[in-house]
Amino acid sequence: QQPVQSPQAVILREGEDAVINCSSSKALYSVHWYRQKHGEAPVFLMILLKGGEQKGHDKISASFNEKKQQSSLYLTASQLSYSGTYFCGTENSAAGNTPLVFGKGTRLSVIA
Amino acid sequence: KAGVTQTPRYLIKTRGQQVTLSCSPISGHRSVSWYQQTPGQGLQFLFEYFSETQRNKGNFPGRFSGRQFSNSRSEMNVSTLELGDSALYLCASSSGPTSFEQYFGPGTRLTVT
Numbered sequence: 001q002q003p004v005q006s007p008q009a010v011i012l013r014e015g016e017d018a019v020i021n022c023s024s025s026k027a028l029y030s031v032h033w034y035r036q037k038h039g040e041a042p043v044f045l046m047i048l049l050k051g052g053e054q055k056g057h058d059k060i061s062a063s064f065n066e067k068k069q070q071s072s073l074y075l076t077a078s079q080l081s082y083s084g085t086y087f088c089g090t091e092n093s094a095a096g097n098t099p100l101v102f103g104k105g106t107r108l109s110v111i112a
Numbered sequence: 113k114a115g116v117t118q119t120p121r122y123l124i125k126t127r128g129q130q131v132t133l134s135c136s137p138i139s140g141h142r143s144v145s146w147y148q149q150t151p152g153q154g155l156q157f158l159f160e161y162f163s164e165t166q167r168n169k170g171n172f173p174g175r176f177s178g179r180q181f182s183n184s185r186s187e188m189n190v191s192t193l194e195l196g197d198s199a200l201y202l203c204a205s206s207s208g209p210t211s212f213e214q215y216f217g218p219g220t221r222l223t224v225t
Contacts, residue, residue, distance in 0.1 A: 002154075032214075041116075041202065041216035042155070087155060099168040100145070100214075104154035 001025050003090045005103035012078045012110045020106045022088030023070040031064055031071035032089040032100060035082075042087060045073075078110045114139065116205050116217035124223045130191040133220045137184050137205030143167075144186040145214065146178060149200040158201075161186055162209055190222075198224045 003024045012018055022031060030049050034042040048064035048071055059076045075082055085107045089100040117136045125131050137144050146158040157170035161180035178188040184205075190197055200221050204214035 034214075034216075041218050042204075044213045044215070047213065089155075097168065099157045099160055099170060101157060102147070102155040104152065 001092075002101055003088055003103040005086075005088055005106050007106060008104070009107040010109070012082075012108065014080060014110055014112055015077055016110075018075045018078060018108060020073040020075075020086050020088075020108070021070060022072070022090070022103055023068075024090050024092070026069065026092045028064070028066065028069050028071075028090055029093055030091040031062070032091075033062055033071075033073055034087045034089065034102075035084045036087065036105075037084040045086075075108070078108075080110050080112065083108060083110045116203060116215050118201075118203050118217040118220050120220060121218065122221045122223075124225060125193050126225055127193055127195060129193050130189065131193060131222065132187055132189045133201055133203075133222075135186045135188075135203030135205075135217060137186070137203075138215055141205040141207050141215070142184055143206045143209055143212070144180055144184065145204045145206075146186070146188050147202045147204065148172075149202055149219070150198075155202065158188065160209070167209065193224045195224050198222060 006021045032047050033045040036042040062073045064071045085105040087102045087105045089102040119134045143162045145160040147155040160168045164180045175191045180186045200219045202219045204216045206212040206214045
């Protein structure tokens with residue numbers, strides 16, 4: 001089941017904050033976040049495992065709410081380099097027998 | 113360490129033909145996954161191989177197939193190409209199953225005319 005990402009697109013000015021949400025209709029085991037810049041391959045940002053942890057990566061962090069079956073990616077004090085499409089990928093089982101299913105992506109544009 | 117490589121990078125085929133795409137994972141990585149990327153659809157999972165065994169398969173018709181060799185290199189094949197198969201095909205490798213961080217290759221841009 002493909003996770004639902006919101007918003008589909010967002011435009012920010014440098015220095016502004018953004019939140020990207022990823023929701024699943026099924027129980028989550030893990031959530032993966034990737035960023036893809038135009039014309040490039042997706043690049044790994046972070047993985048969050050079941051347990052409601054929050055992770056940080058520079059000024060980009062994420063949370064995982066097991067009860068709500070969702071994860072949120074937080075981008076603070078955005079920089080021009082943050083522009084790209086952000087994808088969340090979800091796993092519903094720890095057994096490793098379910099594939100990583102990606103959402104349709106959120107296009108983030110940071111302008112000066 | 114060399115990254116994931118995919119060949120060819122660009123391909124133009126005619127409807128009805130078949131195509132084979134190749135992926136060489138990062139040295140030491142045993143898991144290879146394939147994704148189809150089209151505008152607005154995100155990354156759609158095709159299949160995953162781990163140590164030459166297909167572990168998972170996405171919801172694609174049987175025209176899409178793949179395999180993995182003993183050196184972890186992987187190929188995917190699409191037979192009887194349709195216009196809707198035009199897409200960017202991405203391969204990703206990881207040291208373990210998909211629970212691990214995946215490293216994506218640059219992709220093969222397939223255009224079916």
